[in-house]
Amino acid sequence: MTFQDILDTFAVLDDWEARYEFISELEGKLHPLLPHEQVDYNLVPGCNTRTWLTGSLIATQPPRIDYRADAETPLVRGLVALLLTPFQDQTPADVLAIDAMALLGQTGLDTHLSPNRRAGMAHFIERVYQIARELQSVTP
Numbered sequence: 261m262t263f264q265d266i267l268d269t270f271a272v273l274d275d276w277e278a279r280y281e282f283i284s285e286l287e288g289k290l291h292p293l294l295p296h297e298q299v300d301y302n303l304v305p306g307c308n309t310r311t312w313l314t315g316s317l318i319a320t321q322p323p324r325i326d327y328r329a330d331a332e333t334p335l336v337r338g339l340v341a342l343l344l345t346p347f348q349d350q351t352p353a354d355v356l357a358i359d360a361m362a363l364l365g366q367t368g369l370d371t372h373l374s375p376n377r378r379a380g381m382a383h384f385i386e387r388v389y390q391i392a393r394e395l396q397s398v399t400p
Contacts, residue, residue, distance in 0.1 A: 261289060263346045267366055276372050280335065287337035290344070291328045298330060306383030308376050309336045313384065315391040323399050324349045325392060336380075342367075343381060347388055352396035360385045 266286075273279045293302070293312055302312040311331040317323040327344050331337045346363055347355050361382075364370055370378060 261286075261345065263363060266342060266345060270367055279372075283338040283342055284334045285338065286341035287334055289341040290330065290337060291326060291348070293328045293330045297328060304380075304384050304387045307331075307336075307380040309333055309380070311336060311340060311380070311384065313340075313387050313391070315388075315395065317395055317399065318349070322351050323395075324351055325355060325395055327388065327391070339377070339381065340384065342369075343384055344388070347392075352392040352399055355392035356389060356396070360388070 269282055270279055273282060293314065297314050298312050302314045304311045304313050309332050311329065313327065313329045315325045315327040318326050325347070327348055329337075329340045329344060331340055343360070343364075346358050346360065350358075361370075364381070369381075373381070
């Protein structure tokens with residue numbers, strides 16, 4: 261699923277209750293954490309719901325990032341899947357070039373989430389970029 265697919269789905273759903281249900285269903289799109297990755301080191305700081313995120317390079321040419329994540333609730337797992345959609349399987353440089361907040365503005369989520377959830381999303385996105393910067397430094 262692409263980010264455009266998400267925008268197209270949002271456009272046909274009548275209300276935010278239906279959109280939240282769709283977001284919750286996105287949790288199935290997450291690349292799951294490996295058993296040893298659900299540790300405090302991979303917790304995203306600033307998220308009210310415990311949310312884990314890690315990423316590693318896939319041995320492609322050029323190397324791309326495989327982000328893996330989990331969270332304690334279905335809605336947050338769905339939000340995480342939505343947030344990761346534009347970043348998944350991109351090169352570190354491509355990830356760092358994405359304006360995530362502009363993309364999210366297209367969904368309308370920035371005006372329909374609580375301030376705490378918006379802050380958590382910002383912390384999550386910053387962690388996405390941090391992982392990309394770390395992996396970019398080891399990319400040949």
